[in-house]
Amino acid sequence: MPRNISDGERIASIIGGTMLTLLGLSRKGDAGAVIALIGGGLAFRGISGFSPVYKALGMSTADSDSSDVAETQSRMVGVKRSVTINRSPQELYAFWRNFENLPGFMKHLHSVKVFDEKHSHWVASAPMNNTVEWNAEITDEQEDKHIAWRSTGDTSVPNTGSVQFTPAPEGRGTQVLVQIRYEPQAGLLGKAYLSLFGEEPSQQIAEDLRRFKALMETGEIATTTGQPKGRT
Amino acid sequence: MRAVCWNGSTDVRVESVPDPKILNPRDAIVKITSTAICGSDIHLYDGFIPTMEKGDILGHEFMGEVVEVGREVHNLKAGDRVVVPFTIACGSCFFCNRKSWSLCDNSNPNAPIPEALYGSTTGSGLFGYSHMFGGYAGGQAEYARVPFADVGPIKVPEGLEDEKVLFLSDILPTGYMAAENCNIQPGDTVAVWGCGPVGQFAIKSAFMLGAERVIAIDRFPYRLQMAKEYGKAEVLNYAEVEIGEALREMTGGMGPDACIDAVGMEAHGYGLDSVYDYAKQFVRLETDRPTALRQAIVACRKGGTVSIPGVYGGFIDKFPIGAAFSKGLTLKMGQTNVHTYLQPLLERIERGEIDPSGIITHRMSLNDAPRGYEVFKQKQEDCMKVVLKP
Ligand SMILES: NC(=O)c1ccc[n+]([C@@H]2O[C@H](COP(=O)([O-])OP(=O)(O)OC[C@H]3O[C@@H](n4cnc5c(N)ncnc54)[C@H](O)[C@@H]3O)[C@@H](O)[C@H]2O)c1
Ligand SMILES: [Zn+2]
Ligand SMILES: [Zn+2]
Numbered sequence: 001m002p003r004n005i006s007d008g009e010r011i012a013s014i015i016g017g018t019m020l021t022l023l024g025l026s027r028k029g030d031a032g033a034v035i036a037l038i039g040g041g042l043a044f045r046g047i048s049g050f051s052p053v054y055k056a057l058g059m060s061t062a063d064s065d066s067s068d069v070a071e072t073q074s075r076m077v078g079v080k081r082s083v084t085i086n087r088s089p090q091e092l093y094a095f096w097r098n099f100e101n102l103p104g105f106m107k108h109l110h111s112v113k114v115f116d117e118k119h120s121h122w123v124a125s126a127p128m129n130n131t132v133e134w135n136a137e138i139t140d141e142q143e144d145k146h147i148a149w150r151s152t153g154d155t156s157v158p159n160t161g162s163v164q165f166t167p168a169p170e171g172r173g174t175q176v177l178v179q180i181r182y183e184p185q186a187g188l189l190g191k192a193y194l195s196l197f198g199e200e201p202s203q204q205i206a207e208d209l210r211r212f213k214a215l216m217e218t219g220e221i222a223t224t225t226g227q228p229k230g231r232t
Numbered sequence: 233m234r235a236v237c238w239n240g241s242t243d244v245r246v247e248s249v250p251d252p253k254i255l256n257p258r259d260a261i262v263k264i265t266s267t268a269i270c271g272s273d274i275h276l277y278d279g280f281i282p283t284m285e286k287g288d289i290l291g292h293e294f295m296g297e298v299v300e301v302g303r304e305v306h307n308l309k310a311g312d313r314v315v316v317p318f319t320i321a322c323g324s325c326f327f328c329n330r331k332s333w334s335l336c337d338n339s340n341p342n343a344p345i346p347e348a349l350y351g352s353t354t355g356s357g358l359f360g361y362s363h364m365f366g367g368y369a370g371g372q373a374e375y376a377r378v379p380f381a382d383v384g385p386i387k388v389p390e391g392l393e394d395e396k397v398l399f400l401s402d403i404l405p406t407g408y409m410a411a412e413n414c415n416i417q418p419g420d421t422v423a424v425w426g427c428g429p430v431g432q433f434a435i436k437s438a439f440m441l442g443a444e445r446v447i448a449i450d451r452f453p454y455r456l457q458m459a460k461e462y463g464k465a466e467v468l469n470y471a472e473v474e475i476g477e478a479l480r481e482m483t484g485g486m487g488p489d490a491c492i493d494a495v496g497m498e499a500h501g502y503g504l505d506s507v508y509d510y511a512k513q514f515v516r517l518e519t520d521r522p523t524a525l526r527q528a529i530v531a532c533r534k535g536g537t538v539s540i541p542g543v544y545g546g547f548i549d550k551f552p553i554g555a556a557f558s559k560g561l562t563l564k565m566g567q568t569n570v571h572t573y574l575q576p577l578l579e580r581i582e583r584g585e586i587d588p589s590g591i592i593t594h595r596m597s598l599n600d601a602p603r604g605y606e607v608f609k610q611k612q613e614d615c616m617k618v619v620l621k622p
Binding site for chain 1: 233235237239245247249250251252253255256257258285286287288289304320322323324325326329337338339340341343344357366367368369373377379380
């Protein structure tokens with residue numbers, strides 16, 4: 001079932017719905033039954049994130065309160081995410097500017113080979129042990145402030161990206177804003193995209209940024225992979 | 233090695249598991265010499281904290297000897313004797329820099345889970361405390377891997393035996409922070425709900441921080457007895473008296489200046505509201521039973537502070553926000569910023585101002601952990617605190 005209700009509204013629906021149901025059940029007669037029914041419906045839409053009434057009205061509140069912008073201008077899809085990192089713009093810029101560092105925190109990037117000041121070759125993992133590759137060039141940059149790049153030539157996964165480093169208020173490090181745009185595809189390529197950007201591209205990028213932050217702030221990325229566990 | 237593994241609600245087993253290894257440069261491996269069972273473990277034991285998996289190694293109160301360090305750990309070496317804080321903190325994020333160690337940004341590899349659950353960023357990773365808090369293997373075992381070991385563990389002098397310093401890992405700082413959060417002023421009366429280990433140390437700490445009186449509340453006579461003898465508190469048995477009334481009477485009608493909820497989400501109660509909470513928690517419509525918290529808010533004097541070390545995990549009903557608002561109360565809560573209190577509390581122990589070992593009632597082998605959980609949970613054999621020796 002598709003979701004057309006925002007998270008805030010869903011929680012309110014669950015709580016409100018549950019209360020109404022209990023209130024309804026505690027009353028005798030038809031009025032009680034009606035209240036309980038309305039309550040049950042509310043709770044349902046909260047849990048499922050789907051409102052039949054909204055659907056009938058052609059309405060949706062599902063995206064209005066999410067922090068990422070997923071727009072479909074032309075056929076490109078854009079994803080935007082930001083994170084605050086307790087390091088200077090200089091340090092963050094220097095690390096990111098060497099694209100060969102990116103696979104260290106971008107989960108689906110296999111490797112990046114830098115050819116010269118502007119050009120590089122990217123390899124990303126795709127489903128069933130496949131990979132997708134493309135060449136990229138830097139289209140715009142300003143030292144310690146921002147970098148923009150795009151895929152070039154004939155690639156099955158055209159994409160563009162940019163990262164911006166803005167000093168955060170006193171003692172709070174740097175606000176890092178990443179924007180990725182790509183053209184969603186059907187079929188096998190669609191799958192490759194899915195593995196590139198995840199089922200929820202903004203979630204995927206948020207996770208990559210979280211790892212970037214950890215690496216920059218602590219020198220490592222917290223993990224439990226490889227720790228012991230009972231064999232039940 | 234042997235480790236205490238969670239296998240489902242009220243089912244813990246001592247199993248043989250692989251030894252932990254260094255996984256990150258700032259890790260250390262500690263050979264555990266003493267480890268304890270905490271009231272927080274009971275929430276896991278009873279199945280009230282989601283995202284536990286069969287085979288998860290429990291335990292977050294432990295100490296021992298460093299046997300191996302990662303290449304970025306320069307302040308510790310093999311042979312050092314350390315106590316490990318139960319909150320895992322990186323030491324270099326915004327929150328660690330402000331000494332809000334339990335809110336560390338970088339220590340929970342599963343942060344997306346609580347973020348989805350709570351709708352916003354949340355706290356640090358914790359040892360042995362479910363996958364939503366990081367899924368770290370815990371310390372009720374022979375060995376444990378300690379991440380960010382250059383920041384957390386505190387070295388303890390040889391002269392102090394394990395039992396005197398073990399509780400620096402959690403409950404002593406937890407009781408202390410609970411009291412510190414009360415902003416105690418000369419003449420203040422502090423009421424403490426719950427005379428478990430956290431409550432006992434909250435009582436002690438309230439006096440250390442200058443409280444005039446401490447009133448301790450529970451229903452188990454042996455726990456109240458300890459609050460009286462070990463903590464020097466006045467005590468109230470909520471099975472015998474109506475707490476709100478008794479507190480009003482004892483404070484000249486004003487109410488306590490500060491109230492500490494050292495009970496948490498599995499509060500027990502006699503009133504109609506607690507029957508309602510039991511029912512709702514049972515069908516999972518309400519995740520937490522807030523009997524003590526409601527009483528604390530209602531009892532607290534105008535302008536006072538309610539400090540909540542007791543753990544809550546989800547939603548509660550009938551939260552008396554009106555009473556809290558109209559009295560202008562301050563509410564303070566959260567996992568303990570253990571790192572902040574390690575050194576100052578170690579010094580208090582060294583100076584003899586507090587002897588935390590006074591609450592230990594049971595000493596067992598790690599192999600007896602399942603019995604330890606049951607005895608502690610059921611409050612059998614006048615159990616206050618169980619220490620396990622691997
Ligand atoms: N904030 C933290 O970082 C932190 C750290 C450790 C423990 N905790 C939490 O602190 C709480 C207490 O831990 P503990 O080890 O002392 O546990 P415990 O279970 O031994 O103690 C709880 C006590 O509360 C009493 N109690 C239950 N209902 C009550 C009520 N309505 N009024 C008064 N007393 C009541 C019980 O009889 C018991 O003695 C738990 O919720 C635990 O998870 C929090
Ligand atoms: Zn604990
Ligand atoms: Zn941190």
